[in-house]
Amino acid sequence: MNLRSLKRNLNINLDSWLFISIILSFFLLAPIVTLFTSLASQNIDTFIHISKTLLPEYIKNSFLIALFTGLFTMVIGVSTAWILTMYEFKFSKIINVGLILPLAIPTYIAGYVYSGIFSYTGIISRTARNIFGYNLNLDVMNIYGVIFIFTFFLYPYVFIITRSFFAKQSLSMLESAKVLGKSDTQTFFFVVLPLARTAITGGITLVIMEVLSAFGLPSYFGVQTFSTGIFRTWLTLGDTDAAINLAIILMGLVFTIIFIEKKSRGRRNYSFSNTKIRPINKKQLSNKHSVIAIIFCMVPILFGFIIPLMQLISWTFMTYKDFINYKFIKVIWNTFSIAIAGAILTTIIAVIISNTSRLKKGKISKILSKLTTIGYSIPGAVIAIGVMTFFIFVDRKIFKQKVFYGTLFLMVFAYIIRYLAVAYNSVESGFDKIGMKFNEASRTLGYGKTKTFFKVDIPMIKGSVIGAMILTFLEIIKELPLTLILRPFNFQTLSTYSKQYVDDEMVQHSAIPSIVLILIGIIIIVFFETINKKKEK
Amino acid sequence: MKKIIPFIVLSAGLLTGCFKNKEEVKVSSETKTPKATKELNIYTQRNYDIDKELIAEFEKETGVTVNVSKAGADELLKKLEIEGKDTPADLFITTDAARLGRAKDLDLLQPIKDKEVLDLVPANIRDKDNYWTSFTYRARIFAYNKAKTDPSVFSTYEDLADPKWKGKILVRSSTNSYNQALIASMIAANGEESARKWIRGLVANMARSPKGNDRDQSKAVIAGIGEVAIINTYYLGKMIHSADPEERKVGEQLAIFFPNQDGRGTHINVSGMGITKYSKNIINAEKFIKFYLNEKSQSRFTNENYEYPSNKNVAVNGTVKSWGDFKIDDLTLSELGKNFRKGTIMADEEGWK
Numbered sequence: 001m002n003l004r005s006l007k008r009n010l011n012i013n014l015d016s017w018l019f020i021s022i023i024l025s026f027f028l029l030a031p032i033v034t035l036f037t038s039l040a041s042q043n044i045d046t047f048i049h050i051s052k053t054l055l056p057e058y059i060k061n062s063f064l065i066a067l068f069t070g071l072f073t074m075v076i077g078v079s080t081a082w083i084l085t086m087y088e089f090k091f092s093k094i095i096n097v098g099l100i101l102p103l104a105i106p107t108y109i110a111g112y113v114y115s116g117i118f119s120y121t122g123i124i125s126r127t128a129r130n131i132f133g134y135n136l137n138l139d140v141m142n143i144y145g146v147i148f149i150f151t152f153f154l155y156p157y158v159f160i161i162t163r164s165f166f167a168k169q170s171l172s173m174l175e176s177a178k179v180l181g182k183s184d185t186q187t188f189f190f191v192v193l194p195l196a197r198t199a200i201t202g203g204i205t206l207v208i209m210e211v212l213s214a215f216g217l218p219s220y221f222g223v224q225t226f227s228t229g230i231f232r233t234w235l236t237l238g239d240t241d242a243a244i245n246l247a248i249i250l251m252g253l254v255f256t257i258i259f260i261e262k263k264s265r266g267r268r269n270y271s272f273s274n275t276k277i278r279p280i281n282k283k284q285l286s287n288k289h290s291v292i293a294i295i296f297c298m299v300p301i302l303f304g305f306i307i308p309l310m311q312l313i314s315w316t317f318m319t320y321k322d323f324i325n326y327k328f329i330k331v332i333w334n335t336f337s338i339a340i341a342g343a344i345l346t347t348i349i350a351v352i353i354s355n356t357s358r359l360k361k362g363k364i365s366k367i368l369s370k371l372t373t374i375g376y377s378i379p380g381a382v383i384a385i386g387v388m389t390f391f392i393f394v395d396r397k398i399f400k401q402k403v404f405y406g407t408l409f410l411m412v413f414a415y416i417i418r419y420l421a422v423a424y425n426s427v428e429s430g431f432d433k434i435g436m437k438f439n440e441a442s443r444t445l446g447y448g449k450t451k452t453f454f455k456v457d458i459p460m461i462k463g464s465v466i467g468a469m470i471l472t473f474l475e476i477i478k479e480l481p482l483t484l485i486l487r488p489f490n491f492q493t494l495s496t497y498s499k500q501y502v503d504d505e506m507v508q509h510s511a512i513p514s515i516v517l518i519l520i521g522i523i524i525i526v527f528f529e530t531i532n533k534k535k536e537k
Numbered sequence: 538m539k540k541i542i543p544f545i546v547l548s549a550g551l552l553t554g555c556f557k558n559k560e561e562v563k564v565s566s567e568t569k570t571p572k573a574t575k576e577l578n579i580y581t582q583r584n585y586d587i588d589k590e591l592i593a594e595f596e597k598e599t600g601v602t603v604n605v606s607k608a609g610a611d612e613l614l615k616k617l618e619i620e621g622k623d624t625p626a627d628l629f630i631t632t633d634a635a636r637l638g639r640a641k642d643l644d645l646l647q648p649i650k651d652k653e654v655l656d657l658v659p660a661n662i663r664d665k666d667n668y669w670t671s672f673t674y675r676a677r678i679f680a681y682n683k684a685k686t687d688p689s690v691f692s693t694y695e696d697l698a699d700p701k702w703k704g705k706i707l708v709r710s711s712t713n714s715y716n717q718a719l720i721a722s723m724i725a726a727n728g729e730e731s732a733r734k735w736i737r738g739l740v741a742n743m744a745r746s747p748k749g750n751d752r753d754q755s756k757a758v759i760a761g762i763g764e765v766a767i768i769n770t771y772y773l774g775k776m777i778h779s780a781d782p783e784e785r786k787v788g789e790q791l792a793i794f795f796p797n798q799d800g801r802g803t804h805i806n807v808s809g810m811g812i813t814k815y816s817k818n819i820i821n822a823e824k825f826i827k828f829y830l831n832e833k834s835q836s837r838f839t840n841e842n843y844e845y846p847s848n849k850n851v852a853v854n855g856t857v858k859s860w861g862d863f864k865i866d867d868l869t870l871s872e873l874g875k876n877f878r879k880g881t882i883m884a885d886e887e888g889w890k
Contacts, residue, residue, distance in 0.1 A: 046882075053885045115749065120756035121783035137760050141748040222710050222748035222890060232712055235611030237878060238639075318780040381612065389619055396623070406625060485612050489578060489604030489625070500584045500607060505750050505772065508780055 017449060018364070021356040024349055025368045028417050031386035032378070034393065035244060046233065046242040054229060058246075062225045062253075065147055065218075066208045072151040073207045076300050077158025078200055082188060083297060085166040088282040089290035095297045097529050102304030103156040104521025106478035108216030109498065109514045110149045112507050113308040114140050115220070116315075123311070141221045150211050152304035157210075158203035160467075161429065164532075165199035166192070198432075202425055205261045209254060209377040209421065215481050220502075226250045227379045231481075235381070247382055254377035258370060309518065315511035332516060335477050335493040338408060342415035343423075343473035349416060350423035350468055355453060358431050359439075369424070376421035380414075380482035387414045387486065411486045418482060419475045423468035430464025431457070463532065470528045474521055494520075577603045577821040580617065581630035582610040583808055587841045595828050601821050610636040610714065617645045617813060627816040628825060632808045633714040634671070635721055638874020641668040646811040647819075654827045657848045662807055664871050671807030671870075672829045673844035676863065677719050678803060679794040680755050680766045680773060691765070691794045694723065694804070698738025705764040706739060707754040710747040711884035715769060715806060720880035721873045722804045722866060732880065736887040747890050752776060752784070759787045765794075769806075774843025774856050795863040802864035806873075808844070 084096050116122055118138040128136040140148065173195065177187040193200075212226065219228045226246060234243030285293055357369040375383060391404040391413075404410060438460065442452040458465070480495045487496065498513035581588070584607045592603050606613075610631040617624055617640070629640055640646050641664060648667040649655060655667060663670040679691055697706055709716065723732040744763030754766035755776065776788030795803045810829070812822045828834060835846040839854040846853065 049882055049885070115753075119749075119753065120760040121781060121787060125760070126783050135761065137762060139745075139748075141753075142746070219712070222746065224890065228712075235609070235615055236712065236717075236881060385615060385619070388616070392619060392623065402623065405620075405623070484608045485616065487606070489606050496607070503609075504585055505752050505775070 015360070017352070017356040018360055021353045021368055022364075024353065025372050028349075028372050028375070028420065031383065031390040031414075031417065032375070034390045035247075035382070035386045044241065044245075046237055046239040047245050050229070050233060050242055050246070054224065055246075057224050058226045058229045061143060061218075061223055062212060062227075062250075064143060065150065065223075065225065066211050068147045069150040069154065069211050070204045070208050072147070073155040073158045074200060074204055076151065076155040077203060078162050078193075078196070080297050080300065081159050081163035081166055082192070083293055085163060086184075086283060087285050087289075087293060089285040089293050091294060095294070095301070097526060098301040098305065099159055099297060100156045100525050100529070101301065101522060102153045103474060104518045104525060105153055105305065105308055106216075106480070106495065106514075106517070107149055107153050107214060108220065108480060109510070109517075110153050110308055111145075111217040111220050112502055112510060113311045114145065114149060116507055117307070117311055123314075143221075143223050146218055146221050146223050148303075149217060150207075150214070152300055154207045154210060155300060155304070157206045158200060161199050161203040161206075161425075162196055164429075164467075165196050199429070201261050202429065205257060206376075206422065206425060208257060212250060212254065213377050213379045215379050215381065216499075226253075230379055231381055234385075243382075247378065251374060251377065254374065258373075262370075309515075312511045312515050312518075315508040316515060319509050319511060328512075331492045331494060331497055331513070332520075334491060335495070335517070336520065338411060338415075338493065339473045339476040342412050342419070342476045343469045345412060346416045346419055346472045347423045347427070347465060347469045350420055350427045351458075351465060353420075354424055354427045354431060355457065357428075358436070359449060373421035373424050375417040376419065378418075380418060380479060381485060383414050383418055384482040384485035387417070406488055408488060408491070411483065414482050414486055415472075415476050415479065418479070419472045422475055423472045426464050426468035426471060427461065430461035430467075433464075434460045466531055467528065470524055473524055477517060477520060574818040574821060575601055577601050577627050577818050577825055578625045579603060579605050579628045579630060579825075580613045580626040580813075581605060581607055581628075582613065582632055582636075583607075583630055585842055587837060591829065591834055591837065595825060598828070599821070599824060601824070603825075614640060614643070614645070618643060622815045624813055624815050625817075626813050627818045627822045628810050629813055630808070630810040632806070633718055634807050634809060634870035635714065635718045635873040635877040637664070637669040637807075637809050637811060638871055639877070640811060641666075641871075642874055645814055647814045647816070649812060649823065649826060651823050651827060654823075654830055657830050657850065659847075659849055661865065661867055661869060662805070662847055663809070664811075665869060666871075669809050669811035670826065670830070671809040671847045672826075672835070673838045673842070673847055674805045674807045675770045675844050676795060676803045676805045676865075677715060677767060678770055679796055680758060680768050680791045681764060681794060682758055682761075682790055683792040684790065685761075686764055688792065688794050691796065693797045693800065694719070695727070695735060696796075697742065697765070697767075698735045700738075700742070702742040702765070704742065704744050706742045707744050707757045707763040707766040708739070708747060709750060709754060711881065711889040715751075716767075716884075716889075717877050717881050718806050718873050719767070719804050720884055721876035722868055724876040724880055724883075725868050725872050726801055726866075729879065729883075733883050733887060736884055736889055740887055740889050755791055756787050759790050770845075770857070770860065771843040773860075774854075777856060778843075793860045795861070797866065798864050801868065802866040804866045805845075805870075807847070807870060 080099055084092060084099070118124060118140045120137075122138075124138060125136045128134045139145075173191055174187060177191045182190065214225075215227045215231060218225045219231070226249070230243050230246045230250070233239055233246060353369050353372060357366055387410055388405070391410055395401065395403050395405050434457070438456050439452055442456045443449070447455060477493070478495060480499055483493055484496055484499070487493070494513045494517040498510040498517065501507065501510040501513075579592075584605070592605065595601070596603050604625075606626070608616075610633060613629065613631070614636065617626060617629065620626075629637075629646065631637060631640075637646075646668045649670060650667075655663065655670060658670050662674055681688065681691075696702075711717065711720070720732065720736065723735055727735070744757070749757075751766075751768040751772045752775075754768055755772065757763055758766045770793065773788060773791060773793060776784050776791075779785050779788065797803055810826060812819060812826075816822055830848050832848060832851050835848040835851040836854075838844050839846045839851065839857060843854060843857055845857065852858075
């Protein structure tokens, strides 16, 4: 190695951004690594049992759910995003916000609600029986029901990311296509879709990761997936080795998906080259077409938001008396404050790691950035136990007394591991859009990396950063298994509050905490939309 | 840098705010004179409204501050295991004797010393070495539609494996602890091979793939999807007194059959509690057990939650009483812990989802 390359290497190694990123990644990965060290005993009896009896079912169900949810969320998310980007019609502004609202409802609550609606005492069967005298047996508690719910409550991920991509698209390509004689439909399929491919796969990847790690909905519906399998093997059968083997298979799957997504992004390089993007002139739809557009867009809002909300409201009327007390306000405050802290810290870390990975072309930073987002695909309970084990170890060996364990710090730390991917994806797409041109210009003009970051990059990706914070906030207030395990004594959040009633088979009582949770979500989403609007102006 | 400083300050502020809260609790827990503590930390799987109310009453009566951490039984057990001697928990409460047995086997509990309190509870519903005691119990029974089914067709759990029940049995998943305990009791009563055959027969007779909770099984009986549902007694009580009129209707159409009355008796399971091995507030834990087992608390469990009280001096609630007296399976509940892992694996192998 000659002197010059040595110097260059040193330069890379001493880079403070990379250094901070490595430290952060180390801490975020430590709890997960801690779990793997318990693999030492190598007792594989249970794993053999599971491979023979349950594994095929786990693989089949997880695969089908991921495949169809991915497909359906793509169809709904992309089509609605396109309609709202290109056309102007009555109520289109309200619909634009309405299409994101399903994100405010946790999928497990959607599960309780839909099983309630379709149950024997639910609104549909009871109407059929009491009014028409007809005995109707409906069933949503199966794999189709799981796919249905994941689709209608997770498509907003695809919608948001695709819509923001469409909005930022340079009009010239669309115009060129038009000039060359392509119809709207042809333009959409042959120009827009290939261009938007990266945004769409980004959204679908988020959906699939969320689906693979989800526990509440599939377990309530009795559908066995990897996530329910890991939980059962580990906690019920008490077999750590077998559970970790399952988790490794699951992570392998997720890495494959991420790899495919990266590959598909690989050749793209369409960052915009000036700060002013010409907004697309929306086409005013005729009355007849407006009606079609409204009906089309209302379907997902109806299933993903209006129907479940109405069911919850009707349950609220049965049970509201039990909730009017100051303790409930404390619960709301807990939910809110922990989610704000978690969202801000997660986003800051996402920005640091994402910026490092952008500035460093080397392998290390790329690998780190991917590793730290793996938490999104690991079931919350697994992360929780990893974090617990790690901090008990730290407290015992380093501090010789309880410092971290039993505090809210553990919860926030676990949220960061779990949701870094969400913040990271949003921040990264912001960086992608501005490309390196402005950064390079600034550096050429004499600003350092850090100064450029604060003076040039951050102001340009502000929208994405706020978006990252809001998405993470939404995820955290909805989170359940991790919160249940790590929360300190007497610490209730809205999600744990509603969960305990469902556990006790008192679904109606879970309505009020659920509704408040959803209201907070709605406020945040509307806030998000207003900021987006401002940004566009 | 300037721009993120407010964020960092804000989030750090929120966090330290939270820490502070926690430290207050910790300081009091570290006063290590075992007799004078003013605190009790509970890990519980149960959090019915009745539990919350009784805990509040206990606090008022004794001046002890009770801290509650509620999660699934398996998660709590894992927590106790990982925390080891550092656990803050004093009491472990769960709704399944098999889990209590497992806690004992994992060396996470210590014996309860107050003999006077233990004597209130019949020996078959507490641990033989006093590592835990139940405070309520309930039976796992058959629920059927009064108008459609004559109870003379029912006899035993074993009978449900007979092909005559094809397409008629409703039961929830074997991932549920009530079913795991039932399977464990079948192993204890009839041996492994016979229990395996029973599971196989039961699976073949199921009206549908297992899903939903116990209330869903009862509703499916009234909906005519199957003829008999295996459920816990108190769910019927709760449906009869539900906030939802349509659920009340379902509850009123159902009747209960206690299986195996001519043999070993009906399988029961308990809500029970044990003091953790590393408890720092043993006195308060003993006090709490005594409080949960006193006549006032016990009659509230049966009157408001439709459970059977463990205290033998307390009368059962009217609704519960109307189901009739029954013979309890006298297999000591302490044995369930031993068979439950085997039974769960067996259920997997035989396709009980």
